[in-house]
Amino acid sequence: MSTVPLRALGAVVEDREPPPATAAAANTAPALVVVPGAVAGTPVLSAPARRASEPGAAARLVGAIRAQATALLLGVCSLGALVLFWHLATTYRWDFYIRFTNLPTPLEVATQFGLAMDNPKFLTNVGMSLRRIAIGFAVATLLGVALGLAIGRYKLLRQLMFPAVEALRPIPAIAWVPISIMLWPDNEVSIVFITFIGAFFPILLNTVAGVQAVDAVLLRAGQCLGAREPQLMWHVVLPGAAPQVFTGLAVGMGVAWVSLIAAEMISGQFGVGYFTWEAYSLISYADIVLGMITIGVLGLGCSWLIRAASRLALPWLVYSKPSGRI
Amino acid sequence: MNTVLEDSVAGPGLPAGRGQIELKALSMSFGQGAARVDAVQSVELVVAPGEFVSIIGPSGCGKSTLLNVVAGFMPPSEGQVLLDGLPIKGPGPERGVVFQQYSLFPWMSVRKNVEFGLKMQGVPATKRQTTARTLLGLAGLLAFENHYPDQLSGGMKQRVGIVRALATSPQVMLMDEPFGALDSQTRVVMQQILTNMWQRFRLSVLFITHDIEEAIFLSDRVYVMTARPGRIKAEVAIPLPRPRTAEMMSSVEFTQILHKLRNLIREESLAAMGHELDAGGLEGFATEVGPTGVQHLV
Numbered sequence: 001m002s003t004v005p006l007r008a009l010g011a012v013v014e015d016r017e018p019p020p021a022t023a024a025a026a027n028t029a030p031a032l033v034v035v036p037g038a039v040a041g042t043p044v045l046s047a048p049a050r051r052a053s054e055p056g057a058a059a060r061l062v063g064a065i066r067a068q069a070t071a072l073l074l075g076v077c078s079l080g081a082l083v084l085f086w087h088l089a090t091t092y093r094w095d096f097y098i099r100f101t102n103l104p105t106p107l108e109v110a111t112q113f114g115l116a117m118d119n120p121k122f123l124t125n126v127g128m129s130l131r132r133i134a135i136g137f138a139v140a141t142l143l144g145v146a147l148g149l150a151i152g153r154y155k156l157l158r159q160l161m162f163p164a165v166e167a168l169r170p171i172p173a174i175a176w177v178p179i180s181i182m183l184w185p186d187n188e189v190s191i192v193f194i195t196f197i198g199a200f201f202p203i204l205l206n207t208v209a210g211v212q213a214v215d216a217v218l219l220r221a222g223q224c225l226g227a228r229e230p231q232l233m234w235h236v237v238l239p240g241a242a243p244q245v246f247t248g249l250a251v252g253m254g255v256a257w258v259s260l261i262a263a264e265m266i267s268g269q270f271g272v273g274y275f276t277w278e279a280y281s282l283i284s285y286a287d288i289v290l291g292m293i294t295i296g297v298l299g300l301g302c303s304w305l306i307r308a309a310s311r312l313a314l315p316w317l318v319y320s321k322p323s324g325r326i
Numbered sequence: 327m328n329t330v331l332e333d334s335v336a337g338p339g340l341p342a343g344r345g346q347i348e349l350k351a352l353s354m355s356f357g358q359g360a361a362r363v364d365a366v367q368s369v370e371l372v373v374a375p376g377e378f379v380s381i382i383g384p385s386g387c388g389k390s391t392l393l394n395v396v397a398g399f400m401p402p403s404e405g406q407v408l409l410d411g412l413p414i415k416g417p418g419p420e421r422g423v424v425f426q427q428y429s430l431f432p433w434m435s436v437r438k439n440v441e442f443g444l445k446m447q448g449v450p451a452t453k454r455q456t457t458a459r460t461l462l463g464l465a466g467l468l469a470f471e472n473h474y475p476d477q478l479s480g481g482m483k484q485r486v487g488i489v490r491a492l493a494t495s496p497q498v499m500l501m502d503e504p505f506g507a508l509d510s511q512t513r514v515v516m517q518q519i520l521t522n523m524w525q526r527f528r529l530s531v532l533f534i535t536h537d538i539e540e541a542i543f544l545s546d547r548v549y550v551m552t553a554r555p556g557r558i559k560a561e562v563a564i565p566l567p568r569p570r571t572a573e574m575m576s577s578v579e580f581t582q583i584l585h586k587l588r589n590l591i592r593e594e595s596l597a598a599m600g601h602e603l604d605a606g607g608l609e610g611f612a613t614e615v616g617p618t619g620v621q622h623l624v
Contacts, residue, residue: 220399221429225443225494226419235442239433316433319476 104286109293112286126294128270129260132188133302136195137256144200144252145238145245148207153237158208165204173198173259177266191263191271198259199252206248210241243317246310253306257299272298344410345497345530347373347396352405354391364555365391368405371549371558373498373530380533380541382587383551383559384595389534390426391556393502396532397423409498419443422491422529424501428483430475436486437462437471443494461489464526465519481512485519492527499524499531505540514572517543521570538587542580543570550590553598560590 087107089100104112116122151158151165173194180197184190214237222236238245264273276291310317349371355364366388373379381389394400395407398417407414409421417423430439440458449457462468465485475483484504491499505513521544524531535541541548542564550560564583566574574580 215427215429217425217427217429218431220397220417221423221425221431222442223399223417224397224419224421224423225490226446227442228446231446235445236431239431242433314433316474316476319474320432 102285104289108286109289112290113293116287116290122275125270125272125275126298129264129272129298132192132195132260132264132271133253133256133298136192136260137199137253139192140196140199140203140252140256141249144203144248145207148204148245148248149211149233149237149241151204152208152211152241153233165201169201169205173255174262174266177263180263181267187267187269191260191268194263195256195260199256202251202255203245203248206244206251207241210244210248211237213244214240242314243310246306246314249310250303250306253302254299257295257302261295345373345375346408346410347371347498347530347532348406348408348411349392349396350406350408352392352395352407353403354388354395354400355403366551366556369556369558373532375497375530376528378524378531378533378544378546379549380535380545380547381549381551382535382538382541382591383556384553384591384598385536386554386598387551387594388554388556389536389551390502393423393500393532393534396498397421397500419447419494420496421498421500422494422496424484424487424491424499424504426503426506428475428480428487428507430483430486430490432475435472435474436467436478439475439486440490440493442490447494457493458489461493462486464523465489479512480508481516484508484516488520488523492523497529499529501531501533503534503536505537506535513537513540518572520544521568525569538584538591539575542566542583542587543575548587550587551594553594559594562587562590 083106087105088094090103090105094100147161151161176194176197177190180190180193181187184193218236218240219232222232227235260271261273261276264271265277268274268277272291272294276288276295279285279287279291349369352366352369352371353364354366355362357363369392371379371381371392381392383389391400395402396409396414398414398421414421430436431442434442437455437458440461441454444454444457459468459471462471465488467482467485467489470478470482475486478486484507487504488499505516508516517540524544531544533541533544545564548562548564549558550562551557552559562583566577566579566583
């Protein structure tokens with residue numbers, strides 16, 4: 001594989017030394033060594049690397065498993081300590097300035113969780129929150145990325161729109177709640193709007209930064225290969241900015257949840273935030289903690305989805321320099 | 327191999343007389359008023375169809391500016407840049423460009439990178455794939471068609487860059503120090519590959535380099551530029567036979583051309599630094615230049 005293509009080219013490349021055996025070049029990745037000068041920069045498996053690979057791989061695997069197991073163990077310890085502290089503090093009703101007297105025990109919350117799963121009201125609340133996140137976040141993604149691409153690419157648009165963006169950006173989404181209620185015809189839309197506001201600015205700003213960070217030589221290369229502006233936008237600018245777009249999506253998702261819960265607590269009907277605040281009003285302590293945990297788990301799940309999507313959409317990033325990863 | 331290529335890539339069958347580059351009284355300047363910098367001045371330059379022409383000169387002499395104008399990245403300040411008699415309006419796929427930095431799209435596989443230009447032209451997927459695979463095969467890269475650029479070595483990336491530029495069957499290749507970032511052994515192999523590719527496809531090549539030996543090894547003609555503002559100082563024909571081989575680089579002919587070009591470049595490098603240097607120190611160098619160095623002046 002290594003020298004044949006050169007021959008096929010009719011290359012008059014000197015054989016300085018016999019070419020190394022490369023039959024195993026299609027072997028698994030770790031032992032693939034690139035020797036730039038040796039055979040026209042064709043990666044070859046150097047003999048020592050190949051010999052070392054078998055026992056080395058086994059040792060590495062054991063090492064990796066051990067590292068994973070350690071991490072898992074420490075993770076369990078960490079969570080266990082938290083639950084243990086919670087259990088002790090609430091069971092023995094610690095009261096030293098901070099008062100654990102009214103807080104539910106872990107067991108009470110677990111029992112409440114069991115009850116809630118049978119209660120359609122709780123699941124409706126979860127469903128409503130997820131729906132609001134889905135719509136608000138989707139609209140924020142579409143608008144944020146589209147506008148971000150345009151603002152990042154065209155100077156005139158940037159100069160025209162950025163002052164307005166900069167004026168609105170520092171206002172936290174929660175501060176929009178009263179206006180939002182007045183602005184939109186019904187409560188549901190206003191909560192979705194708050195969620196949208198929370199996600200929109202991180203997505204927009206990261207997209208703009210991503211577009212501006214696209215290497216100019218890639219744009220030139222695209223133009224030289226015949227790409228017109230729309231093609232350049234779709235095939236070069238967007239994928240080039242994609243890593244930072246995903247950073248924006250991850251941040252935006254976090255802020256979207258914060259905004260959603262606040263909006264639901266203030267103005268809501270239904271939703272996990274509403275559920276949690278209602279539990280407080282009704283002095284249903286176990287439900288408060290259940291609501292908190294639910295919010296945490298849902299937020300975590302959504303972040304995980306973004307990260308999974310990013311890995312799926314940007315498989316090339318693992319080969320790129322570490323600074324490019326999110 | 328040949329038949330596969332000729333079936334799928336319009337390379338060798340290129341009609342004669344296409345791919346001629348002409349620079350007429352080209353001047354480039356940047357900035358306005360006091361901040362104005364003259365990068366190149368009154369450059370006359372021709373690349374005949376199928377000819378391999380290099381431009382060498384001291385750093386900062388505007389070599390890359392010349393290439394950028396021909397590529398269509400910037401309009402000429404004065405004068406004309408013509409491709410087959412027509413003025414160049416902007417970048418286009420009939421002029422393949424290989425950049426100094428790696429310019430492969432990191433999110434596309436090697437093959438998708440090569441297919442990009444064809445995709446922009448609306449060539450159907452199966453045809454794109456055949457062409458890309460044929461060209462990658464010629465460059466010894468077929469085994470890596472599904473790799474991402476960041477998985478390749480520097481030399482391989484630049485080979486993919488050349489192949490990508492070739493995929494749209496350009497009439498002209500513009501190369502801006504394409505091997506500048508490579509180590510010396512890889513460079514030598516890349517130069518060999520490039521001459522082979524060029525002989526096969528018979529395109530006009532405008533090649534920018536600061537490596538004199540590279541310029542001689544590859545070119546039919548070499549233009550030497552002056553220090554900024556860059557002008558054409560000399561035009562030197564390279565009468566070495568083709569195909570060129572590594573052994574030629576130690577031949578008497580090669581060495582003579584090398585000396586001549588070195589002296590021309592040295593004058594200019596010194597001129598570039600001239601103001602900072604003591605005039606007495608310069609005279610010693612100036613006499614070394616000798617008569618052979620200026621014989622081929624335009």
